[in-house]
Amino acid sequence: MNGGSPSVTVAAARDDPTLVVVEGFHALKHALRVGAELVFVVVETGTDLTTLAPGGHALPSLPVTPVTLAHDQFADLARPRPSVPVVAVARRPTPSDVGALRRDRPLVVLERPNHPGNLGAVVRVAAAADAAGVVCFGGVDPWGAAAVRGAAGLTFALPVIRTDAWPDTDRPVLAFDPSGRDLNGVVVQPGSMMVFGTERDGLSPAVRDRADEVVRIPMAPPVSSLNLATAVAIALYAQPAAPEQPVR
Numbered sequence: 001m002n003g004g005s006p007s008v009t010v011a012a013a014r015d016d017p018t019l020v021v022v023e024g025f026h027a028l029k030h031a032l033r034v035g036a037e038l039v040f041v042v043v044e045t046g047t048d049l050t051t052l053a054p055g056g057h058a059l060p061s062l063p064v065t066p067v068t069l070a071h072d073q074f075a076d077l078a079r080p081r082p083s084v085p086v087v088a089v090a091r092r093p094t095p096s097d098v099g100a101l102r103r104d105r106p107l108v109v110l111e112r113p114n115h116p117g118n119l120g121a122v123v124r125v126a127a128a129a130d131a132a133g134v135v136c137f138g139g140v141d142p143w144g145a146a147a148v149r150g151a152a153g154l155t156f157a158l159p160v161i162r163t164d165a166w167p168d169t170d171r172p173v174l175a176f177d178p179s180g181r182d183l184n185g186v187v188v189q190p191g192s193m194m195v196f197g198t199e200r201d202g203l204s205p206a207v208r209d210r211a212d213e214v215v216r217i218p219m220a221p222p223v224s225s226l227n228l229a230t231a232v233a234i235a236l237y238a239q240p241a242a243p244e245q246p247v248r
């Protein structure tokens with residue numbers, strides 16, 4: 001653990017752009033299954049991670065020996081406290097080049113996401129739908145602990161990129177906005193870049209103007225908006241099914 005108390009080391013990891021804090025059992029389980037490289041793990045006294053396996057939640061073998069903390073000490077590591085008191089630190093993957101991402105599946109782009117839990121849920125559904133990746137154009141860090149927790153650790157399962165510049169790619173741009181035409185009548189190219197704005201403000205005019213096509217998800221009145229992750233899920237699963245992949 002390179003010295004220092006677990007509390008201090010976890011706190012430092014939250015501000016380290018090369019590290020990721022993974023909170024809770026399910027986030028840790030999925031992160032390990034998709035290849036996260038752990039630096040260290042901290043558990044609360046009396047927590048036996050292997051006892052959760054009989055319920056179908058088997059944890060892959062830990063590559064490091066967990067550090068154990070008393071209840072009051074562990075309480076300072078994560079808020080809210082995970083239902084299974086475990087916090088890990090992993091190495092952040094090297095950022096991917098947007099232009100090099102696979103082109104047979106859609107790429108999800110979020111403009112200025114501001115809720116880490118919603119952002120994490122988008123990453124989770126994008127991983128499930130076998131998207132080419134998730135790009136955050138501004139907004140909160142998708143590798144922050146709250147976002148990784150919302151993604152159930154699946155942030156490690158696909159390229160997840162944060163950038164302050166418009167993604168450099170020649171993919172067709174499909175913008176989701178209430179001003180667009182009905183998604184049901186649109187044929188979407190498999191490698192399209194699907195762009196979503198925030199739930200409150202939607203897409204900025206500058207980003208909307210970059211679109212080759214502007215579409216909307218049909219909703220019965222008086223409903224006028226959807227949770228961001230729900231909208232992304234609808235858009236991704238409206239596309240042709242991806243080839244079957246090995247179970248992760």
